[in-house]
Amino acid sequence: MLDAFSRAVVTADSKGTPIGTTELASLRQYVADANKRIDATLAITQNVSCIAADAVSGMVCENTGLTQPGGHCYPTRRMAACLRDGEIILRYVSYALLAGDPSVLDDRCINGLKETYLALGVPLANAIRAIEIMKIATVAIMTETNTGRKMFEGINSGSGADCKDIASEAASYFDRVISALS
Amino acid sequence: MKSAVTTVISSADASARFPTLSDIESVKGSFDRAASRLEAAEKLAIHIDRFTSESLDYVYGSQSYDQANKDKCARDINHYLRLINYCLVTGGTGPLDEWGIAGMREVIRAHQLPTAAYIEALTYIRDKVNIPGDMNQQAAAEFKTLLDYLINALA
Numbered sequence: 001m002l003d004a005f006s007r008a009v010v011t012a013d014s015k016g017t018p019i020g021t022t023e024l025a026s027l028r029q030y031v032a033d034a035n036k037r038i039d040a041t042l043a044i045t046q047n048v049s050c051i052a053a054d055a056v057s058g059m060v061c062e063n064t065g066l067t068q069p070g071g072h073c074y075p076t077r078r079m080a081a082c083l084r085d086g087e088i089i090l091r092y093v094s095y096a097l098l099a100g101d102p103s104v105l106d107d108r109c110i111n112g113l114k115e116t117y118l119a120l121g122v123p124l125a126n127a128i129r130a131i132e133i134m135k136i137a138t139v140a141i142m143t144e145t146n147t148g149r150k151m152f153e154g155i156n157s158g159s160g161a162d163c164k165d166i167a168s169e170a171a172s173y174f175d176r177v178i179s180a181l182s
Numbered sequence: 183m184k185s186a187v188t189t190v191i192s193s194a195d196a197s198a199r200f201p202t203l204s205d206i207e208s209v210k211g212s213f214d215r216a217a218s219r220l221e222a223a224e225k226l227a228i229h230i231d232r233f234t235s236e237s238l239d240y241v242y243g244s245q246s247y248d249q250a251n252k253d254k255c256a257r258d259i260n261h262y263l264r265l266i267n268y269c270l271v272t273g274g275t276g277p278l279d280e281w282g283i284a285g286m287r288e289v290i291r292a293h294q295l296p297t298a299a300y301i302e303a304l305t306y307i308r309d310k311v312n313i314p315g316d317m318n319q320q321a322a323a324e325f326k327t328l329l330d331y332l333i334n335a336l337a
Contacts, residue, residue, distance in 0.1 A: 020227040
């Protein structure tokens with residue numbers, strides 16, 4: 001598993017050169033944005049069940065057959081597995097966001113996910129839709145563009161708009177999962 | 183690769199939990215110290231060749247020596263300094279442990295290398311860091327901690 005710092009190290013080591021001023025500039029940016037990154041991570045961790053449950057409900061609402069007998073979310077045991085997976089994907093996205101690098105998401109979540117779902121007969125199109133909804137909800141909560149109240153308490157107050165860049169980074173991690181399943 | 187952030191994530195993942203507030207506090211703590219680490223890494227990258235050649239000149243002195251030997255020793259010191267540069271960036275001893283120290287004893291024994299020369303060179307670098315000419319006080323402290331770590335591993 002890598003973070004933004006060790007990613008720079010692995011890249012530099014393959015060239016056999018020390019890490020100099022040019023590479024350090026982006027790392028300094030990462031450190032400077034640390035508070036925003038932490039707030040963005042808190043935006044996920046404080047709304048886990050809300051994000052995952054809404055996404056799965058949304059997926060079911062768009063395909064009501066899923067919860068009917070014979071559907072993929074019937075009986076509740078399978079629906080519960082679906083909710084669990086939503087939370088797991090969200091958890092690895094939160095790790096990647098904190099680390100500033102997708103390697104933890106790739107190694108521990110995405111690798112083999114599609115094969116597992118195919119083997120278990122999970123409909124990929126529906127799984128992708130649920131992840132899309134999670135992405136939209138996460139970005140909205142992070143940037144405080146969700147309708148209704150502000151949904152997270154960051155370390156820095158009123159930082160919603162500041163999280164914009166980090167939110168698009170988070171969206172890219174969801175996109176990574178989506179493209180792995182596509 | 184171990185760093186402050188990946189250690190926190192690994193332990194969170196081991197118990198299948200989201201990063202808690204205390205996890206985040208510990209990550210934040212490592213960010214707060216990052217400025218001096220990165221400063222040290224930057225200055226070390228700039229001065230790495232000079233540090234190497236000065237310490238080697240000191241170790242080999244004015245006695246007669248085999249130039250090929252000295253060149254190899256310079257290559258190794260340069261390698262160790264590069265790993266210290268990486269450690270300063272990650273904020274942990276991961277790069278030194280994984281790429282410098284693991285297996286080092288076996289290699290040194292197999293080739294009958296004189297570790298005393300390495301230790302002398304690294305100690306010279308540690309003692310001669312110019313503050314604030316080479317790097318500032320906090321950066322030098324981070325740099326010297328890692329030099330000591332490596333010297334202890336070689337000793």
